[in-house]
Amino acid sequence: MKQITAIIKPFKLEEVREAxxxxxxxxxxxxxxxxxxxxxxxxxxxxxAEYVVDFLPKVKVEVVVKTEDxxxxxxxxxKAAYTGKIGDGKIFVTSVERVVRIRTGEQDESAV
Numbered sequence: 840m841k842q843i844t845a846i847i848k849p850f851k852l853e854e855v856r857e858a859x860x861x862x863x864x865x866x867x868x869x870x871x872x873x874x875x876x877x878x879x880x881x882x883x884x885x886x887x888a889e890y891v892v893d894f895l896p897k898v899k900v901e902v903v904v905k906t907e908d909x910x911x912x913x914x915x916x917x918k919a920a921y922t923g924k925i926g927d928g929k930i931f932v933t934s935v936e937r938v939v940r941i942r943t944g945e946q947d948e949s950a951v
Contacts (some may be wrong), residue, residue, distance in 0.1 A: 840935040840951060841909045845900045847920040847928040852898050858915035862932055867902040867949065877925065889902065895926065903935055903951050 847855055852869065859867060873894035906911050913930055920928055940950035 840938065840948060841906055842901060842903050842935050843909070843912055843916065844931040844933070845916050845920065846874070846897050846930075847900060847916075847927060848922065848926060849896055849898045851920045851922070852900070855900055855916055858919035859912060862903055862904075862912045862915050863931045864902050864904060864912060865888075867900055871898040871903075872897050872899045874912070878879060897928065903938065905948060905951070922926040 845855065849871070856867065856869075873896055875893060875895055900916075902912070909932065913932065916930055937947065939946050940949040943950075
């Protein structure tokens with residue numbers, strides 16, 4: 840099993856969720872986060888005053904999938920989150936050693 844963590848633009852969340860559902864992902868976790876990458880934030884104008892926004896709002900989507908579904912799910916996220924502009928985000932893939940469903944005690948793939 841693999842965990843996919845995608846950092847995306849907030850307005851792309853619904854498209855990414857739908858793409859993952861089509862891939863067969865049964866659940867996901869979404870967290871509102873702030874951060875920056877190469878873009879290093881930006882300058883905004885508010886009531887005539889300029890100020891620097893260091894951390895930009897992003898959304899972190901986490902989903903655990905079977906290893907055989909990994910490439911299909913990553914490709915779906917890329918397609919759904921793509922705008923072609925700086926700040927589209929990143930995808931991280933990590934191995935998951937164990938999963939336990941608390942309610943039933945099911946483990947590993949049957950718990951996903």
